[in-house]
Amino acid sequence: MTAETSRTGRQRLSPEVRRRQVLDAAVAVFSEEGFHGASMDAVAARAGVSKPLVYAHGGSKDELFAACLRREAERLLRSVETAAGEPDEIPLVRVRRALRAFFHALTTQRAGWTVLYRQASTGPFAGEVDSLRRRIVEQAADLMAGGLAVPRRVALPYAHTLVGAAEGLADWWLTDPEAARAGAPHAEPADVLADLLVAVVGPGLEALTDGTIAESSGISEKR
Amino acid sequence: MTAETSRTGRQRLSPEVRRRQVLDAAVAVFSEEGFHGASMDAVAARAGVSKPLVYAHGGSKDELFAACLRREAERLLRSVETAAGEPDEIPLVRVRRALRAFFHALTTQRAGWTVLYRQASTGPFAGEVDSLRRRIVEQAADLMAGGLAVPRRVALPYAHTLVGAAEGLADWWLTDPEAARAGAPHAEPADVLADLLVAVVGPGLEALTDGTIAESSGISEKR
Amino acid sequence: MTAETSRTGRQRLSPEVRRRQVLDAAVAVFSEEGFHGASMDAVAARAGVSKPLVYAHGGSKDELFAACLRREAERLLRSVETAAGEPDEIPLVRVRRALRAFFHALTTQRAGWTVLYRQASTGPFAGEVDSLRRRIVEQAADLMAGGLAVPRRVALPYAHTLVGAAEGLADWWLTDPEAARAGAPHAEPADVLADLLVAVVGPGLEALTDGTIAESSGISEKR
Amino acid sequence: MTAETSRTGRQRLSPEVRRRQVLDAAVAVFSEEGFHGASMDAVAARAGVSKPLVYAHGGSKDELFAACLRREAERLLRSVETAAGEPDEIPLVRVRRALRAFFHALTTQRAGWTVLYRQASTGPFAGEVDSLRRRIVEQAADLMAGGLAVPRRVALPYAHTLVGAAEGLADWWLTDPEAARAGAPHAEPADVLADLLVAVVGPGLEALTDGTIAESSGISEKR
DNA sequence: AATGAATGAGAATTCATTCAT
DNA sequence: TATGAATGAATTCTCATTCAT
Numbered sequence: 001m002t003a004e005t006s007r008t009g010r011q012r013l014s015p016e017v018r019r020r021q022v023l024d025a026a027v028a029v030f031s032e033e034g035f036h037g038a039s040m041d042a043v044a045a046r047a048g049v050s051k052p053l054v055y056a057h058g059g060s061k062d063e064l065f066a067a068c069l070r071r072e073a074e075r076l077l078r079s080v081e082t083a084a085g086e087p088d089e090i091p092l093v094r095v096r097r098a099l100r101a102f103f104h105a106l107t108t109q110r111a112g113w114t115v116l117y118r119q120a121s122t123g124p125f126a127g128e129v130d131s132l133r134r135r136i137v138e139q140a141a142d143l144m145a146g147g148l149a150v151p152r153r154v155a156l157p158y159a160h161t162l163v164g165a166a167e168g169l170a171d172w173w174l175t176d177p178e179a180a181r182a183g184a185p186h187a188e189p190a191d192v193l194a195d196l197l198v199a200v201v202g203p204g205l206e207a208l209t210d211g212t213i214a215e216s217s218g219i220s221e222k223r
Numbered sequence: 224m225t226a227e228t229s230r231t232g233r234q235r236l237s238p239e240v241r242r243r244q245v246l247d248a249a250v251a252v253f254s255e256e257g258f259h260g261a262s263m264d265a266v267a268a269r270a271g272v273s274k275p276l277v278y279a280h281g282g283s284k285d286e287l288f289a290a291c292l293r294r295e296a297e298r299l300l301r302s303v304e305t306a307a308g309e310p311d312e313i314p315l316v317r318v319r320r321a322l323r324a325f326f327h328a329l330t331t332q333r334a335g336w337t338v339l340y341r342q343a344s345t346g347p348f349a350g351e352v353d354s355l356r357r358r359i360v361e362q363a364a365d366l367m368a369g370g371l372a373v374p375r376r377v378a379l380p381y382a383h384t385l386v387g388a389a390e391g392l393a394d395w396w397l398t399d400p401e402a403a404r405a406g407a408p409h410a411e412p413a414d415v416l417a418d419l420l421v422a423v424v425g426p427g428l429e430a431l432t433d434g435t436i437a438e439s440s441g442i443s444e445k446r
Numbered sequence: 447m448t449a450e451t452s453r454t455g456r457q458r459l460s461p462e463v464r465r466r467q468v469l470d471a472a473v474a475v476f477s478e479e480g481f482h483g484a485s486m487d488a489v490a491a492r493a494g495v496s497k498p499l500v501y502a503h504g505g506s507k508d509e510l511f512a513a514c515l516r517r518e519a520e521r522l523l524r525s526v527e528t529a530a531g532e533p534d535e536i537p538l539v540r541v542r543r544a545l546r547a548f549f550h551a552l553t554t555q556r557a558g559w560t561v562l563y564r565q566a567s568t569g570p571f572a573g574e575v576d577s578l579r580r581r582i583v584e585q586a587a588d589l590m591a592g593g594l595a596v597p598r599r600v601a602l603p604y605a606h607t608l609v610g611a612a613e614g615l616a617d618w619w620l621t622d623p624e625a626a627r628a629g630a631p632h633a634e635p636a637d638v639l640a641d642l643l644v645a646v647v648g649p650g651l652e653a654l655t656d657g658t659i660a661e662s663s664g665i666s667e668k669r
Numbered sequence: 670m671t672a673e674t675s676r677t678g679r680q681r682l683s684p685e686v687r688r689r690q691v692l693d694a695a696v697a698v699f700s701e702e703g704f705h706g707a708s709m710d711a712v713a714a715r716a717g718v719s720k721p722l723v724y725a726h727g728g729s730k731d732e733l734f735a736a737c738l739r740r741e742a743e744r745l746l747r748s749v750e751t752a753a754g755e756p757d758e759i760p761l762v763r764v765r766r767a768l769r770a771f772f773h774a775l776t777t778q779r780a781g782w783t784v785l786y787r788q789a790s791t792g793p794f795a796g797e798v799d800s801l802r803r804r805i806v807e808q809a810a811d812l813m814a815g816g817l818a819v820p821r822r823v824a825l826p827y828a829h830t831l832v833g834a835a836e837g838l839a840d841w842w843l844t845d846p847e848a849a850r851a852g853a854p855h856a857e858p859a860d861v862l863a864d865l866l867v868a869v870v871g872p873g874l875e876a877l878t879d880g881t882i883a884e885s886s887g888i889s890e891k892r
Numbered sequence: 893a894a895t896g897a898a899t900g901a902g903a904a905t906t907c908a909t910t911c912a913t
Numbered sequence: 914t915a916t917g918a919a920t921g922a923a924t925t926c927t928c929a930t931t932c933a934t
Binding site: 034035036037122130133137153156157158160161162163164165166167168169171172175179180182183196197199200201202203204205206207208 | 254255256257258259260337341353360376379380381383384385386387388389390391392394395398402403405406419420422423424425426427428429430431
Binding site: 482599 | 702870
């Protein structure tokens with residue numbers, strides 16, 4: 001019986017495995033209780049290890065939380081980036097692919113999403129969170145700027161709008177899954193939400209390309 | 224020496240004034256630190272009063288937080304409701320008016336917004352927060368359902384999208400005001416953001432009215 | 447309508463009446479909650495007056511409690527003293543009269559008894575309580591010394607025994623009234639308990655008079 | 670440096686030893702200050718440990734107090750039970766043995782006695798305390814019922830009397846040791862008190878056996 | 893490497909006490 | 914005189930963090 005397989009007593013695992021184990025538990029607990037509401041005891045219990053080990057592998061509570069933020073942000077970014085795929089002649093298709101990837105990622109990385117978007121946007125981590133969110137928005141802006149052939153500065157507000165709308169739908173879905181899939185009960189919810197979003201903002205984005213609305217307010221009072 | 228001018232020692236104020244003072248401080252602190260991160264000491268210090276007074280007028284920490292949530296939600300809802308005005312023949316005009324009111328409200332009620340939307344979506348107040356958020360979304364859904372003549376069930380996903388997008392822009396604006404007003408330096412930022420949002424989602428919503436996209440995913444792969 | 451009869455607003459009562467009102471409430475609350483468990487708020491509420499008035503008429507919590515102790519002890523002593531009556535040729539008859547008075551007093555002054563005997567025999571009032579209890583025992587010792595014609599020094603241990611036994615029965619009665627009166631359901635419980643006590647200790651006390659047991663241990667191992 | 674000799678810094682002791690240490694301190698403090706008057710700080714200080722350790726080993730204040738009550742009651746009951754010994758043909762001899770054991774127990778378990786008999790007969794522990802006291806009285810009643818061949822129901826009032834008398838003497842002894850041992854300066858005080866008590870109540874109890882007094886009030890007015 | 897045991901610091905809540913009216 | 918309003922000082926209990934093994 002190797003040390004790896006031993007089920008009794010102290011397990012000697014490799015540092016990488018231990019660290020991952022601890023981070024996984026931390027993300028789970030932080031997402032459920034929030035930063036202040038989570039206790040290191042709870043993290044240790046969730047990881048199935050002792051508290052000193054959490055400190056050994058995750059550092060202080062602040063460091064541990066920051067590590068969770070970073071790891072989960074990277075994960076989300078990579079998921080979407082991969083899905084968007086290479087430049088394509090049809091820009092909205094890339095957007096849709098990215099959105100589908102985003103909503104799919106929520107299915108498998110819900111805890112990480114919660115930590116990033118529903119916790120700790122205040123407190124000692126506001127800066128950290130802000131910069132991670134900015135990266136997500138910038139990814140979206142790049143996507144649109146490339147696809148729609150507009151300057152990045154112009155794309156930025158649209159990116160914020162798009163990401164916010166995606167969050168809103170994601171929240172809805174996670175909070176009230178029944179209602180969110182009522183429209184298309186048999187399809188993959190992540191795809192339905194992505195398509196819905198494209199339907200709502202797509203026309204507006206296309207108008208952007210045409211220069212119709214550009215940087216002005218667009219629709220006039222008298223329409 | 225009047226009560227107004229007395230600056231030292233104990234101030235005797237009316238319960239209403241004190242309660243408001245305490246609630247204001249509580250909203251500020253909760254918005255900055257989150258529920259768990261905020262201490263009653265900090266609330267008392269922010270209000271410039273002693274801790275027992277906070278308890279006398281705000282009740283326990285839980286009750287105080289719940290009171291903050293309710294007051295701020297009512298405020299936001301009322302602001303928007305008032306601004307949307309009476310039914311109008313041009314639906315998007317109502318939406319724009321409501322959005323302008325929303326972004327204006329953020330200017331003056333930023334802390335309340337933060338408490339509602341960036342805090343405590345977990346923990347003992349998840350239910351409370353969820354129901355308040357739901358009311359906001361439902362307000363938006365009603366607005367759209369009425370204006371666009373679609374069933375409320377259809378309007379709901381659009382409402383979530385719209386509210387999420389508004390949040391995204393609001394966050395951007397509050398986090399990075401310089402960038403957010405770069406597009407139109409001389410206009411009222413709240414109006415600019417509202418108009419931008421209408422420009423992005425307006426076309427999609429109009430398409431909804433036409434039944435073009437209805438409940439399906441809308442835009443096709445081949446556009 | 448005089449100030450005395452006014453039922454609304456602030457009542458202006460004579461200091462003696464107010465003081466009695468406050469002390470009555472204090473005895474009630476202290477007997478129910480104990481010294482530390484009782485709050486000045488509770489005393490004020492029970493008295494139907496404001497807290498500052500409690501302080502005005504009862505002094506600090508410590509002073510108020512001491513005043514309760516003293517008043518209730520005096521009351522109990524006076525009740526028994528009066529009942530014992532003048533010297534009588536039959537000593538045990540005086541003892542029985544006193545015991546009947548004692549148990550009767552418990553009926554009407556139960557709260558005072560509780561304060562004296564079931565609270566605060568420790569803490570800052572141990573001395574006060576001890577000296578009051580000593581006076582009660584000394585009263586009993588005098589009673590027995592006079593009646594039984596033994597030196598006071600000899601009577602003292604018997605007095606402690608007698609008073610302790612009375613307390614034990616009183617506790618039983620107050621804690622479990624049903625059981626305590628099971629023996630004689632139709633008689634006055636106070637009288638039944640007094641007679642019972644005389645039946646148990648009477649023979650022993652009479653033997654004391656005969657000098658049989660005097661200061662020695664009395665009954666021998668071989669009886 | 671062994672654990673035994675280490676006097677500074679953190680001591681690692683076994684849970685059993687710690688728990689006993691904490692309970693001992695708690696009994697001491699509760700006996701001196703009463704339940705409400707005792708603070709967990711005081712318990713920790715008395716035990717020479719930190720407050721969290723008190724919570725770790727004693728639970729909440731309520732639980733700690735209940736544990737004290739139970740442990741001390743068991744101890745007292747066991748002491749007396751052991752001492753009473755097996756059934757014996759001379760009943761009063763058993764009573765005397767039990768009383769001697771009782772007074773001896775007070776010497777070594779004074780604090781426990783105080784907690785049980787001079788504290789907290791009100792408040793959240795009234796029930797707990799009452800049931801423990803009842804057990805003590807029932808032990809005495811069993812002792813007498815067995816020895817004196819009377820029904821248990823008849824023995825109960827006598828048991829209350831006896832236990833109360835013992836308490837009275839015990840209080841006297843503990844409060845004023847000099848006076849209490851004045852009668853027999855060279856003997857063991859606990860034995861002296863036990864013998865005194867037997868002398869006082871013995872004749873009455875024997876009369877009980879004879880059926881002379883039975884359940885009636887006994888001695889007549891005219892003797 | 894891993895942990896059971898221990899603690900300093902701080903958080904929520906209450907209470908005796910006192911102003912200001 | 915009488916009181917509503919206010920507070921300093923505990924008190925119970927928890928938590929992030931570390932030592933001794």
